Amino acid sequence: MLSICSSMISSPSPPPPSSAAGTTRSIPGSYGFPLLGPLKDRLDYFWFQGQDKFFRSRMEAHKSPVFRANMPPTFPFFFGIDPRIVAVLDCDSFSSLFDPALIDKRNVLVGSYMPSLNFTGDIRVGVYLDTTEPGHAAVKKFSLDLLRRSSAVWFSSFESNLSRMLSTIESELGQNSSSNFFVPLQKCIFSFLCKSIIGVEPSVSSEVGDSGFVMLDKWLALQLLPTVSAQALPQPFAEIFLHSFPFPFFLVARDYKKLYNFVAKHGAEVVSIAEEYGLTKDEAIHNILFVLGFNAFGGFTVFLPALITTIGRDKTGLKQRLREEVRSHIKSEKGVVGFEELKGMELVWSTVYEVLRLNPPVPLQFGRAREDFELNSRGARYPVKKGELLCGYQPIVMRDPTVFDRADEFVADRFVGEEGKRLLNYLFWSNGPETGTPTVQNKQCAAKDHVVATACFMLAEIFRRYDDYECGDGMDFTKLEKATNTAAAVPGGVK
Structure with a gap:
């Protein structure tokens, strides 16, 4: 399935070379006074401006998509953290983050700050390893093998759990004017990932x-x-209680141990595969939990609600177009969504890509310069020193007007056709371009193709089952109109 779907995104040509000419500029911006500069930037980032305005205002002030700033977390109780970053906010400069020859990805998942290793069993799991470290290749090969083996049940497991979720929402909508889908969706995601990755139902x-x-x-x-910004507490309480110190592992130690034991007991067959790659049982389990919990569960929990609500709130006729495309490609008498059918749904795929462009699951990417080099950006070059930390904020990068026409607008068919395929060279949501391939030589998300195909399958299933749906301002379904076409309404699955 995934090899078939991946063929859809092959680019007609490689990314064009940088447009940067010989103009060399010093990187604008300042880190301010020690303690005070980082503290001011932290308060702007979380409180006075917010994440988006923090980056945009500095980009406008410096008249450059490349500039210096400080990134939280900072003072008072974060030790050994250097908050200084070089922001890279256009496609040209941002793409440098994915060049292993230029960038070291060691321990920079969320910047200079790294959560305690207690959260991962005192092991640096794969995401914290640079490509040059001996353990990286073994963990990446294991992850890729794990996903390859999961393909046999990935979509059938997702379909059955999605069906259960939609039935729950239908039932609640029969009694109320709206139904919040967040918890049912999380249960669906967790259950299908356990079955696909660990090989067992969580039940x-x-x-x-x-x-x-x-x-x-x-x-x-x-x-x-x-x-991250937190809505749970108003300011200044959020700054005092959520952003001023790292949280200790002991608060979730018992729960993590239960998950560890669950994988050890019920995923023994999967864990044993790790031995083929030179990993110990402990290394295997902690890496499996990170792939399942942080990468997959965390990523889907952010991305799928954005996909559901973006389409559910659309008033342009997109839902009708998606429904017509989905049903025109379903040729099975049972009305199921098959692999070949999904492959032909160009608008479905483009819609998923466009939501990923505007709402990347991981908004920030970091990398540290291996050596001195010159960074290309919009006709200029900026000297970067060895050891400097680069930070890209994707919601702005993916709105680069020099690459994307009507960059701030949601354009569902943006990635349709040959020109659309070319633009996939600049869709970087997966720690690399959409046209790239995850390998042991890079840090691109091992499950890149699984994520996109799963999202496409979810849309196809929704529009196979329902003539229409609507979402409210939150994570709510306010309408689920069952398909009037009886063939489309039949419970389906994957052929």
Whole structure:
């Protein structure tokens, strides 16, 4: 399935060379006074301006998509962290982050700050390893093999869990004017990932089956809270209690141990595969939990709600176009979504890509300069020194007007046709271009193709089952109109 779907995104030509000419500029911007500069930038980032305005205002002030600034977390209780970054906010400069010859990815998943290794069993899991480190190739090969083996059940497991989720929402809409889909969706994601990656339904353990997704939510939150905006508390309380210190692992230690034991007991066959790549049992389990919990569960939890609500709130006729395309490609008498059918749904794929462009699951990318080099950006070159930390904010990068026409608008068919395929060279949501391939030589997301194909399959299933749906301002379905075409309404799946 994934090899078939991947063929859709082959680029007609490689990315064009940088347009940067010989003009060399010093990187504008300042880090300010020690302690005060980082603190001011942190308050702007979280409080006075917010993430988007933080980057945009500095880009406008310096008249450059490349500039110096400080990134939180900072003072007072974060030790050994250098908040200084070089922001790279256009496609040209941002693409440098994915060149292993220029960039070291060691311990920079969320910047200079790195959550305690206690959260990953005192092991630096694959995402924290640079491509030059001996352990990286083994973990990446294991991850790629894990995903390859999961392909046999990936979509059938997702379909069955999606069906269960939609039935829950249908039932609630029969009694209320709206139905919040966030928790049912998280249960769906967690269950299908356990089956696909570990090889077992989470329901084999009553505790993990009922609360496993909540355990992962807490585990993720404690690692990321110091680096993300939080709506749970008003300011200044959010700054005092959520952004001023790292959170200790002991708050989720019991839950993590339960998840560890679950994988050790029920995923023994999968864990044993790691031995073929020179990994110990402990290394295998912690890497499996990170791939499942941080990469897959965390990523889908951010991306799929954005996809559902973007289309559910659309008033341009996109839903009708998607429905017509999906049903025109379903040729099976049972009305199921098959691999070949999905491959031909150009608008579905383009819509998914466009949501990824505007709402990347991981908005920030970081990398440290291996050596001195010159960074290309919009007709200029900027000297970067060895060891400097580069930071790209994708919601701005993916709106680069020199690459994308009507860059701030949602254009569902942007990636349709030959010109659309060319633009995929600049869709960087997966820690690399969409036209790239995850290998042991790079840091591109191993599950890149799985993510896009899963999202396309979800859309196809929704428009196979329903004539229309609508979403409210939050994560709510306010309407699910069942398909009037009886063939389309038949419970389906993957051929």
